Amino acid sequence: MTLLDVDGLSVSYGRRSGRVLSDVSLSVRPGEIVGVVGETGSGKTTLVRAVVGLAPAEAGRVTFDGTEVTALRGRRLRAFRRAGGIQLVFQDPLRSLDPDLTVAAIVAEGLTVAGGLTRSEQAERVDEALTRVGLDPALGSRRPGQISGGQRQRVALARAIAVRPKLLLCDEPVSALDASSRNRVLLLLDRLRRELGVAIVMISHDLTSLAGAVDRVAVLFGGRLVEQGPVGEVFGDPAHPYTALLVASAPSIGERPLGRPAASLRPPLDREPWPHGDGCRYAALCPFATTECAVEPRREARTGGRAVACHHADTWPDLVGRTRGALT
Numbered sequence: 001m002t003l004l005d006v007d008g009l010s011v012s013y014g015r016r017s018g019r020v021l022s023d024v025s026l027s028v029r030p031g032e033i034v035g036v037v038g039e040t041g042s043g044k045t046t047l048v049r050a051v052v053g054l055a056p057a058e059a060g061r062v063t064f065d066g067t068e069v070t071a072l073r074g075r076r077l078r079a080f081r082r083a084g085g086i087q088l089v090f091q092d093p094l095r096s097l098d099p100d101l102t103v104a105a106i107v108a109e110g111l112t113v114a115g116g117l118t119r120s121e122q123a124e125r126v127d128e129a130l131t132r133v134g135l136d137p138a139l140g141s142r143r144p145g146q147i148s149g150g151q152r153q154r155v156a157l158a159r160a161i162a163v164r165p166k167l168l169l170c171d172e173p174v175s176a177l178d179a180s181s182r183n184r185v186l187l188l189l190d191r192l193r194r195e196l197g198v199a200i201v202m203i204s205h206d207l208t209s210l211a212g213a214v215d216r217v218a219v220l221f222g223g224r225l226v227e228q229g230p231v232g233e234v235f236g237d238p239a240h241p242y243t244a245l246l247v248a249s250a251p252s253i254g255e256r257p258l259g260r261p262a263a264s265l266r267p268p269l270d271r272e273p274w275p276h277g278d279g280c281r282y283a284a285l286c287p288f289a290t291t292e293c294a295v296e297p298r299r300e301a302r303t304g305g306r307a308v309a310c311h312h313a314d315t316w317p318d319l320v321g322r323t324r325g326a327l328t
């Protein structure tokens with residue numbers, strides 16, 4: 001069963017920005033953690049915004065739990081958001097949490113918006129949410145400036161789960177944290193999905209955080225998904241040259257057996273400038289690109305749970321002298 005289905009989604013903020021997302025397809029099942037990785041400006045936040053109807057879909061569809069979000073407008077869209085089935089969690093809780101409110105009032109925000117609970121029921125749900133994220137409900141009387149960064153991120157999560165959502169969209173949830181708080185929050189996300197059955201989409205530019213935390217991963221480059229699949233397979237045996245470069249540049253994911261793998265995945269310095277076309281966004285940077293890459297992007301080819309959008313997925317590994325699977 002699919003909880004969230006993003007199908008051929010394209011987003012543009014207007015003529016000047018061009019297409020920020022092109023033909024993105026991604027699905028998330030209940031209780032699953034899916035990572036979206038990509039460099040700055042690749043469209044990660046836009047994807048999250050489009051899922052809740054905050055960024056304009058130029059083409060394609062987003063369906064959540066049977067509701068086509070991209071078809072909702074005005075009052076129906078606001079009602080969908082108020083119902084709270086999808087909750088957003090941002091990178092920097094100090095900026096996303098109102099500094100003047102107490103922690104308890106912050107955690108109650110979504111409950112107030114959704115309505116339907118008495119004050120004492122609300123207070124009970126706030127205490128329950130704080131306990132679930134590992135915070136003492138006594139912290140409820142403090143303000144965001146009076147607790148630590150790790151605690152603030154837990155408060156943001158408590159606020160999100162208090163309304164009992166089916167999906168959490170976490171935009172760089174651990175990037176602002178030190179290594180030990182980061183691990184604790186990642187473990188907490190895993191516990192929440194097991195205990196509550198909530199699905200999580202986790203956006204990050206950091207492969208290391210995603211590697212141990214997600215079930216599946218999707219790799220974005222220039223607004224297109226270049227590859228997706230089970231995280232062990234995608235990071236262990238990248239099928240797209242861009243994923244391979246990301247993996248090779250993230251030393252903590254494992255020792256590379258290729259000598260200087262990152263260098264072998266970059267185009268030679270003397271290569272002619274690549275012509276601009278409608279093709280693969282990575283072609284200009286790809287040492288394996290041919291004319292067809294520049295002209296027409298390869299649509300994602302699927303085998304089992306994996307998908308890759310590269311004309312040369314089967315041949316480029318030979319060119320760097322490895323067989324598929326050598327990066328594991």
Ligand SMILES: Nc1ncnc2c1ncn2[C@@H]1O[C@H](COP(=O)(O)OP(=O)(O)OP(=O)(O)O)[C@@H](O)[C@H]1O
Binds near residue numbers: 038039042043044205
């Ligand atoms: N409201 C907007 N209006 C116009 N352009 C926008 C808007 N929001 C984002 N963009 C542009 O869309 C592109 C993708 O931005 P987005 O924030 O989705 O990327 P990102 O991968 O999340 O980046 P980062 O990791 O830096 O947050 C960027 O070129 C950005 O300048």
